[in-house]
Amino acid sequence: xxxxxxxxxxxxxxxxAFLTINCTYTATGYPSLFWYVQYPxxxxxxxxxxxxxxxxxxxxxxxxxxxxxxxxFHLEKGSVQVSDSAVYFCALSGQGGNQFYxxxxxxxxxxx
Amino acid sequence: GAVxxxxxxxxxxxxxxxxxxxxxxxxFQATTMFWYRQFPKQSLMLMATSNEGSKATYEQxxxxxxxxxNHASLTLSxxxxxxxxxxxxxxxxxxxxxxxxxxxxxxxFGPGTRLTVL
Numbered sequence: 001x002x003x004x005x006x007x008x009x010x011x012x013x014x015x016x017a018f019l020t021i022n023c024t025y026t027a028t029g030y031p032s033l034f035w036y037v038q039y040p041x042x043x044x045x046x047x048x049x050x051x052x053x054x055x056x057x058x059x060x061x062x063x064x065x066x067x068x069x070x071x072x073f074h075l076e077k078g079s080v081q082v083s084d085s086a087v088y089f090c091a092l093s094g095q096g097g098n099q100f101y102x103x104x105x106x107x108x109x110x111x112x
Numbered sequence: 113g114a115v116x117x118x119x120x121x122x123x124x125x126x127x128x129x130x131x132x133x134x135x136x137x138x139x140f141q142a143t144t145m146f147w148y149r150q151f152p153k154q155s156l157m158l159m160a161t162s163n164e165g166s167k168a169t170y171e172q173x174x175x176x177x178x179x180x181x182n183h184a185s186l187t188l189s190x191x192x193x194x195x196x197x198x199x200x201x202x203x204x205x206x207x208x209x210x211x212x213x214x215x216x217x218x219x220x221f222g223p224g225t226r227l228t229v230l
Contacts (some may be wrong), residue, residue, distance in 0.1 A: 036221070039228075042224065043118075043205050043220070043221050043222055043223035043224040044156075044207075046220070046221075049154040061128055086126065089155065089156070093219070099146075099158060099161070100146070100156075100158070100207075100219055102155045102156050103155060104154065104155045105153075105154070105155050108154075
């Protein structure tokens with residue numbers, strides 16, 4: 001079946017530190033992979049996505065590469081800001097897109 | 113990009129009452145919408161898949177008589193929590209699936225509705 005395993009938090013970093021949030025997946029076929037961000041009290045916003053192996057999704061300084069050989073989609077950012085404090089969800093969508101599978105979310109707090 | 117709205121954003125109700133939450137796709141037609149529930153500090157749990165003009169498909173363990181879903185048009189799905197109880201208090205999020213060349217398999221999420229049952 002399909003599933004997503006995400007690095008547990010919470011994660012606390014100083015401003016300008018390097019961020020990595022690990023995400024691995026199990027899927028049949030060729031899933032699409034996503035990172036969503038949820039700010040306090042708000043819904044999910046798409047951060048970036050990749051639809052096939054070796055694709056790199058990027059947005060707002062964040063990036064993640066779809067690695068089929070390691071079944072991973074780790075989120076990285078070279079220099080985090082206080083405004084990046086949020087909960088980050090890794091997700092996959094199976095072929096046909098009928099259902100999303102979410103990781104448990106990783107809470108990130110960036111301190112000045 | 114595709115925009116999904118939810119109304120209300122917050123609702124507080126008394127135990128035993130029913131609450132309706134609306135989910136609208138504002139600039140596109142959504143044949144399929146999804147309803148999720150999120151408990152504090154947890155991930156999203158898919159409750160049901162809502163297809164326009166047909167009955168919703170509920171996930172295992174979700175009571176269809178308690179969580180009534182209606183998808184009467186291509187831009188509106190509603191979730192009604194019937195006879196709400198405090199344990200139904202949660203954050204309810206809807207999403208709509210878009211199938212375009214650039215958005216294949218992508219779901220766009222609403223901002224969520226915070227339900228508090230007293």
